[in-house]
Amino acid sequence: MIQAAAAVGLIALNFILYFLFGSVLTGAWRRNSKDAIGADSGNKSMSLTETVFAGLFFYYLLFALCCIPVMLRWRPLHVLTSIWLFVVIIAAIIGAIRARKSFFIAYKRASDFLCRHALAFLFIALLMVAFAAVVLFSYQFTLDASYYVGSVTTALRTDTVNMYDPFTGNWLDHYEMRYFFATFPMNDAVMCSLLHIHPLLWCKITMAGTAIIMTVMVLYMLGRRLFDTDMRKITVFILFAVIANFFMITIYTTSAFLTTRTYEGKCLLANVVLPGIFYIYMRLLEDVKDKRAWLLLFLVAIGSPVLSSSANMLVPAMIGVTILPLVVLRRDLTVIPKALVCMLPGIALTLIYILYVKNIVVFYTYPTG
Amino acid sequence: MQSLNIADAGFFYIFKCIWLYYEGNIYFLLYLFSLFFLSFYGDGERKVYTLFGGRVFISAHLSRRIREIFLPQFILMAVTVYNPLFPVVLNSFFDVNKEYYRFLWISPVIMCVAAAGAVIVWDICGENKIRPYIAIVFIICLLIAGGSYLYKDGYIVSPTIYHMPTEIPEVAEMIHADSDEEFPRAMLEYDYQMQLRQYDAGILLSCGREDYLRAVAGEVDIDSALEEDNYVDCLLAVVALGIELPEESFIDALEQTHTEYVVISTKGGMIPYLKNAGLTIVGETANHTVLHYEPEEPENFELPDYSEVWRLTPQWYDFLL
Numbered sequence: 001m002i003q004a005a006a007a008v009g010l011i012a013l014n015f016i017l018y019f020l021f022g023s024v025l026t027g028a029w030r031r032n033s034k035d036a037i038g039a040d041s042g043n044k045s046m047s048l049t050e051t052v053f054a055g056l057f058f059y060y061l062l063f064a065l066c067c068i069p070v071m072l073r074w075r076p077l078h079v080l081t082s083i084w085l086f087v088v089i090i091a092a093i094i095g096a097i098r099a100r101k102s103f104f105i106a107y108k109r110a111s112d113f114l115c116r117h118a119l120a121f122l123f124i125a126l127l128m129v130a131f132a133a134v135v136l137f138s139y140q141f142t143l144d145a146s147y148y149v150g151s152v153t154t155a156l157r158t159d160t161v162n163m164y165d166p167f168t169g170n171w172l173d174h175y176e177m178r179y180f181f182a183t184f185p186m187n188d189a190v191m192c193s194l195l196h197i198h199p200l201l202w203c204k205i206t207m208a209g210t211a212i213i214m215t216v217m218v219l220y221m222l223g224r225r226l227f228d229t230d231m232r233k234i235t236v237f238i239l240f241a242v243i244a245n246f247f248m249i250t251i252y253t254t255s256a257f258l259t260t261r262t263y264e265g266k267c268l269l270a271n272v273v274l275p276g277i278f279y280i281y282m283r284l285l286e287d288v289k290d291k292r293a294w295l296l297l298f299l300v301a302i303g304s305p306v307l308s309s310s311a312n313m314l315v316p317a318m319i320g321v322t323i324l325p326l327v328v329l330r331r332d333l334t335v336i337p338k339a340l341v342c343m344l345p346g347i348a349l350t351l352i353y354i355l356y357v358k359n360i361v362v363f364y365t366y367p368t369g
Numbered sequence: 370m371q372s373l374n375i376a377d378a379g380f381f382y383i384f385k386c387i388w389l390y391y392e393g394n395i396y397f398l399l400y401l402f403s404l405f406f407l408s409f410y411g412d413g414e415r416k417v418y419t420l421f422g423g424r425v426f427i428s429a430h431l432s433r434r435i436r437e438i439f440l441p442q443f444i445l446m447a448v449t450v451y452n453p454l455f456p457v458v459l460n461s462f463f464d465v466n467k468e469y470y471r472f473l474w475i476s477p478v479i480m481c482v483a484a485a486g487a488v489i490v491w492d493i494c495g496e497n498k499i500r501p502y503i504a505i506v507f508i509i510c511l512l513i514a515g516g517s518y519l520y521k522d523g524y525i526v527s528p529t530i531y532h533m534p535t536e537i538p539e540v541a542e543m544i545h546a547d548s549d550e551e552f553p554r555a556m557l558e559y560d561y562q563m564q565l566r567q568y569d570a571g572i573l574l575s576c577g578r579e580d581y582l583r584a585v586a587g588e589v590d591i592d593s594a595l596e597e598d599n600y601v602d603c604l605l606a607v608v609a610l611g612i613e614l615p616e617e618s619f620i621d622a623l624e625q626t627h628t629e630y631v632v633i634s635t636k637g638g639m640i641p642y643l644k645n646a647g648l649t650i651v652g653e654t655a656n657h658t659v660l661h662y663e664p665e666e667p668e669n670f671e672l673p674d675y676s677e678v679w680r681l682t683p684q685w686y687d688f689l690l
Contacts, residue, residue: 004530073684074675082689138520139527141560146578149567157570158672169552169566169573171673200531200567219480226435226484232495233487236505240483243509247516248479250392252370252470255479259519270474278438278477285437310471318475321449325441354463367678 007197007205008136014210015052017088020095021062022055025299026292027098046102048110049221053276054296055095056214056268057303060184062087064306067161067183071175074365076159080186081193113229120231124220124238131242132212136205140260145203148185148264152199155189162186163365175363177356181349182309184265208262215258215271216242222275225282265307273304273311274318281322288330294338297323301342305349312350316343370470375460380453382469387451390473395515400478403485404443408436410488435488439481446476482512533564536654541569543652543659544630552670555630556604558637559585561657573670575626576601584609594618600625611639616646620662627668631660 026046066087070080114121150166158164162175179185192202219241223234245255254270261267277300283293301319304311319342326335355361370389375382391397449455450472459465486508494500528535540561544553554573557565562581565572583589584605593599594606594614603622606612608631622628631648633639635658644650648660679690 001530007530069684073682074678075684075686075690076675079686079689083686134524137526139525139532141563143563143578143582145567146563150570153567153570160672165577166566166570167574167578168576169570198531200533204532205530219483222480223487226438227487230491233491236490237483237487239505240486240508240512241479244396244479244482244512244516246519247512248391248394248396249517249519250390250394252390252473254474255519270471274474275477275480278442278480281442282438285434310468313468314471314474317450317472321445321475322442325445329437329441366673367682 003198003201004205007201008209010195010197010202010206011209011213014206015213017092018052018055018059019048020055020092020099021059022051022053023095023099023103024091025054025058025295026051027095027100027102046099046106048106049217050296051099051106052214052217053221053272053279054299056272057299059091060187060306061299061303062091063187063190064181064183067186068181071161071180072363074163074367075161077155077161077186077189077193078159080161081190084187084190085194117231120235123235124216127239127242128213128216131216131245132209134246135212135259135262136208142261144261144264149199149203151179151185152188152192152203155186156192156199161189172365174365177353177361177363178309180363181305181312181352182265182307184268184307203263211262211267211271212258214268215275218272218275218279221279222282225279266310269304269308269311269314273300273307273315276300277315277318277322281326284323284326285329288326288332288335294342297342302345305346309349309353312346312353314346316346316350319343370467373466375456375466375469379457382456383451383453386456386470387473390470392517394517396478396482399482399511399515400476403481404439406485407481407488408440435484439477439484443476450475531568533568534561536657537561537564537568539654540632540657540659541565541572543654544572544632545569547651547659547661548629550629550667550670552668553629554627554668554670555632556608556626556628557632558634558657559609561632572630575604575628580605581609598625604628607639607642608633611637613639613642616642619646623662624664624666627664627666627670629662629664629668631662632657633660634658 023046063084066083067080070083147166151162154164154166154169155161162179163172164170165172188199188203188207191197192199195202197206216238219238220234223237227233227237245258248255249259250256254274257264257267258271277297280293280297280300283290283296287293297319301315304315319339323335323339323342327333352361370386373382373385373389378385387397456465456469459469489508490501490504494504527533529538531538540557544555552571552573554575555565556562556575559581562574562576563578566574580601584602589602589605589610591606591612591614594603594612595618596602600622603614603618604626606614607619623631630651631643633643635653635656640650640658640660643660648662651659651661653659679687
C-alpha cells in the first residue's frame with residue numbers, strides 16, 4: 001500500500017518535471033494576451049498550464065533525442081538512465097533559472113484567480129480526483145498492456161532498450177519501427193529504474209493519474225479559451241466532459257482510451273495532443289501571427305510522435321483540418337507554409353515507416369556493416 | 370476495426386466505421402446538434418427571446434467566436450475524413466483498415482457537446498435561479514442515457530496494487546522457486562499469458578500474442594495443431610482450447626518450444642491429461658495449477674552479450690557502461 005501511495009505521489013513529480021521542462025521554453029516568455037490562468041490582457045506573466053503543456057512535449061522530445069542514439073548504438077538501459085538523469089538535472093536547473101521571475105508573478109496571479117473562484121476550483125479539483133480515483137481503482141484487462149507495460153518490464157529485466165519482444169521475451173533481430181520513435185514506454189522504464197518502482201505501479205497508477213490530470217488540465221485550458229473568465233461555464237463544461245467520458249464508450253473512442261488504457265501514449269494522443277492542437281488553434285484565431293502559438297504547435301507536432309506512432313498520421317491530419325481554415329478565416333496565406341512545417345515531422349516519420357514496411361529501412365539490433 | 374474492411378465495404382466504409390465507432394450511442398448526433406447549435410445560435414446583437422415561458426439571453430460575441438472554432442474544422446472533416454471516397458483512396462496507398470477509426474478522434478465530440486451544454490445552461494437558462502440546475506441535471510441525464518456506461522458489466526476493484534489478479538505474483542514466484550533457469554519458459558491460459566510478463570519479465574512465454582489471438586478467434590484446431598512443426602498451435606490446442614491431443618505430440622511441442630511450465634485452470638479438467646503426459650504439479654494457487662515438464666534439452670536462455678559490439682563502436686558516453 002505504501003508503494004501504491006508513493007506511485008500516486010509521483011504524479012506530482014511528473015508535473016514538476018513537465019513544468020520545469022516547459023519553463024526552459026516559456027520561462028522567459030512574457031505573455032501579453034489572455035493567460036490560461038487568470039491573467040488579463042496586458043498583464044505579463046507565463047501561463048502555468050501552458051508551461052506544463054509545452055513541458056510535456058519538450059520532455060518527451062528530449063527523451064527521444066537521448067533514447068534513439070542509445071538504441072542505434074545498442075547501449076543498455078542503465079546508460080540511457082544515466083544520460084536522462086543528467087538531462088533532467090540540467091533542464092530542471094535551466095527551467096528554474098528561466099522561470100525564477102515569471103513563475104512567482106504567474107503563481108500570484110493564479111492564486112488570486114483561484115481565490116476569486118475558490119468554489120469552482122474546489123469543485124473541479126474534487127471532480128478530477130473522483131475521476132482519477134474511479135479509473136485508478138478499477139481493474140481493466142486490456143490486451144495492449146501486454147506490450148506497453150510488458151516492454152517496460154522487459155527493458156528493466158534485460159537492461160536493454162526495445163531489443164526483446166515484450167510478449168514472449170525473445171530477442172529481436174531488428175527494432176520494431178512502430179515503436180522505434182515512440183519511445184514513451186522506454187521513458188517509463190527509465191523512470192522505474194531511477195525511482196526503483198515496479199513498472200505496473202508506475203504505468204497503471206503514476207502515468208494513468210498523470211494522463212487524467214493532464215486531460216482535465218487541457219479541458220480547463222479549452223474552457224478558458226471558450227468562455228474567458230466565466231468560471232460557471234468552465235466548471236459546467238468540465239463536468240459535462242468528465243461525465244461524457246464515462247459514457248461515450250466503445251473500444252474505439254477517445255474516452256475508452258482515457259478510462260481503460262490510460263497509461264498508453266495513445267491515451268495522451270487522443271485526450272491531450274489533439275485537444276491541445278485545438279487549443280492552439282483557438283489562440284491562433286485571436287492572433288494568427290502569434291509566434292509562440294506557432295512554436296507551441298511545432299513542439300506538439302515534433303513531440304507527439306514520441307508518445308505514440310499513431311501521432312505520425314493523426315497530428316498532420318489534425319493540423320490540416322484544424323489549422324488550415326485560418327487561411328480563409330484570417331485571410332493569411334502565411335498560415336500554409338507554417339502549417340506545412342508543423343505537419344512535416346509526422347509525414348517524415350510516416351514515410352520512414354512505409355520504407356520499413358517495404359523492407360528498405362530497417363534498424364537492426366546488432367551491427368551489420 | 371478488425372471486422373471492417375475498406376476493400377469490401379467500399380464507399381459505405383465510413384458509415385459503417387462511424388456506426389461501429391459509436392456503436393449505437395447518440396454522441397455523434399449530440400456532436401452534430403451541438404455544432405450547429407453553437408454555430409448558428411445568437412447571431413447578431415445580444416437579444417432577449419421568450420422560450421418555454423422564460424427569457425432567453427443570447428450572446429452574439431460568444432456565438433461568433435465559437436462558430437469560428439468548431440464549424441471550419443467540421444467542414445474540412447466532412448470533405449476529408451467523413452467523405453466516403455477518402456478511406457477508399459487512402460487505402461489504395463496505405464493499409465489503414467485497422468487504424469482509420471482513429472481519424473474520428475480528430476472531431477472534438479466531447480468538447481463540443483460539453484461547450485454546448487455549458488452555453489445552454491448559463492446563456493439560455495442562466496437568468497433564473499433554478500432553471501440552470503434543472504438544465505444541468507437534464508443534460509447529465511441525456512449524456513448518461515445516450516451513451517454506453519463504462520462499467521455496465523460491473524465495476525471491478527483492482528485486486529492488487531499491481532492492477533492484476535493476486536495469483537499472477539504467486540504463479541511467478543512458484544515458477545522461479547522451482548526452476549533452475551534464470552529465464553524459465555512457460556505457457557499459460559489466455560488472460561494470464563497476457564499479464565504475466567507485465568509483472569515479471571523474467572519468465573519467457575512459448576507463444577506470442579498474435580498466436581494466442583488466432584486460437585481465441587477459432588483459427589487453431591486439431592488439424593492445425595497436429596501439422597508437422599506447428600508446435601505453437603499444439604500448445605495452444607491443449608492449454609488454451611482444452612483439446613486432448615496425442616500425448617507424444619504435446620510433449621514434442623513442449624520439447625521443441627523449450628516450455629518448462631504449464632499454468633492451467635484447476636477446474637478446467639486438463640490436469641489429469643497433463644499429468645499422464647509426464648508433467649508434475651509444482652504448486653497451486655486459488656484457481657490455477659502450475660505444472661512442470663523436465664525437458665530433455667534445456668533451453669539455457671541467455672541474454673546476448675553486447676560488450677564486443679560496444680568495444681567496436683565506441684561512444685562518448687561509454688564511461689557510463
